[in-house]
Amino acid sequence: MDSLQSSSNIIATNPITFQNQKIYFSYSKSQHLHSSKKGSGAQTPTSPSNILLCSILTPIFPISTSTLYTIMSPYGRVLRIVIFQKKGLQAFVEFESPYSAWVAKEALNGQDIYTGSCTLQIDYARVATLNVKQNDDKTYDYTSEHPGFSLPSYSPFPQPGAPGVHPAQLDPTYAKPAGPYMMMGQQAATTMGIPPYGMYSAAPGAMGIEPPSQTVIMVHRLADSVTSDQLFNLFCLYGNVIKIKMLQGAKSGAMVQMGDGIQADTAIHCLNGASIFGQRLSVFHSKHPAISESDKTKDFTDSPLNRFTKGGLGSYKNIYKPSATLYFINVPTSFTEKDLTHLFINTGTHAPNTIKFFPPSGPKLMGLIEFSDVKWATEALMILYHITKQQQQQQQQQQQSPGV
Template identity: 35%
Template structure:
């Protein structure tokens, strides 16, 4: 049982800084921002992971007061966890109040990770995104550098002062550059000054136009520009060939190769999956290409499955060897599996890629199957909250939307029951963007 707050809201002087407790590891920075930003602009956010706590500072005192008053009678609950809040004894966050992960709240340089970058990300693109936060007195964007690391595509954005950086971070963290892709994850950098040696599509010093200009072609992360390209269409990607293999940890005992396939195949074709012998709960998943691997990692990282949050990173291995005679089912090859969803470049599945949701799309149903049968079949694992049957306009094929109480339950149903038989048909399950 979770303990109530140690002191009531009004027992300390109101402050722009809110102290949050019971912030579990499954709760992200973006989760907290989405809870707080409706009340006003957030200038700083520090996650204290070792203590399951957070410190969040609003730009205006009135914003902090409004949020505390609103939640006096309405418990904050994020990802199933009650969050307890109170005014901090600090009126401002200072450089001595730094989180253990090395973020520096007063830095003027932002470290930006771009997840699921389906379209070209250049200096000009990032300049358009981050420049609206440079108006006086907040400062200007001085330098931008784009690079790739183990975490994926990243950039450093330097402002002329920390206030502009804090404003941009609070407004843009968790937002998409383009619809449903190119998601920004932003933290403060430890650096004090960026070094730019040339002005190009990947680096720019806006304060020094005399630097050498590179004429190298811009990086291509998708085949066409956003106005020309269907959302989600695969193309080239800046990572090397070794970035198509992922290492997945935190898996429950009941997860096997096929169940991992059922989940990860929502975001790309699967080549092979291997359950590691010497590491319990750890598996390698090789995707069809590096764009699909990045998409799977972006959407599934920290997802809870069977009461265990999974973690996903790029593997140091570039490929998984084909299963041998004595693989005991711990390595499986899915290269030619008819269940891979993206074997055709024009597949409509690209248009329907969705992050994990509590609503599942059910297809490949028999013409005579009723919604009651669908509910009973999927309800074997978790109770169905709502559902509806519909018919596809073209082809007149019956389909259904089925909603569960949580995203975790829906993901588990996909793992367990995707491609399972129902009234003579093997049904197909996928996360749905639609509501019931």
């Protein structure tokens, strides 16, 4: 108590300031300091850690380990990334040092990866280590040797301003003259020469990621019976379809040209591996920049069924991978569940298990149709999307997420 009283007297007569701010001291009601349990391996979300938990809000565009590495690596050496689905789309990003993680968190938290979507919500993770068993678009270990991939070389004892040394790797206690450690993360990043990603309003790619530019997609393993119109019905759910060219022979399949690279990437992400008409699709980028005109090419540029023509992000809100549930609209009020079931059967598709009409709110009906298999729902959508029947009435269907 004597030493406390002496300290209080000294502070009262000689105030302590830090960065032009006066620091105040007072007695606490706590009688003891309690440390956290040892050996638990867990940290509170607010404790500095070298592992960040990133929640991606409104993830209407595909997010891969490559995407996150591009965003995070300017703030320090990234060791591992693990993407998973728990409370929505989330990811662990492990940095080499807690300081790099802190700068990245302060600079990127709340920013959009793509303008208006894929918003980052960042906190410190409660895990101590990340285990990565394979390198792909969901998990990646950047500390091991990989063909064709090289990590930047960092000196174990970096010197401020040394060529080739990333500023975020500097130990904040070592580089005291620079003083960025005591600044807010965005200010520290700017001071150290790191671009303040996410602060600019631009087209998709505002965080420094170049928007995908490849618009032509290859679709292999198509059934011979599939037509260009049916393929359009499937791909137009993920973007504007410009052209489709049906291929024949040994490479039976098709080429699909989308409106832009993001739409092409979205279609690949959602449709690669989908099963339709007894075949498992292989969907990937083509080396061709565009589809040339030929007797096998059909132009859909001016099709009224392209629903991404207005721009903005509203059209992207209902993008889902194929599921067993379809959403339908614009059905005549005279239609019953039996009429819809017969419509599916008469067009050669499978009968649905369940049909649910929403309460009428206008001259047309809408609702949900559930099939027992995802591939049957996909086939029905390809055949019946925008079908015209009974005085040009339309039944439009689009994929909905599982469980709806």
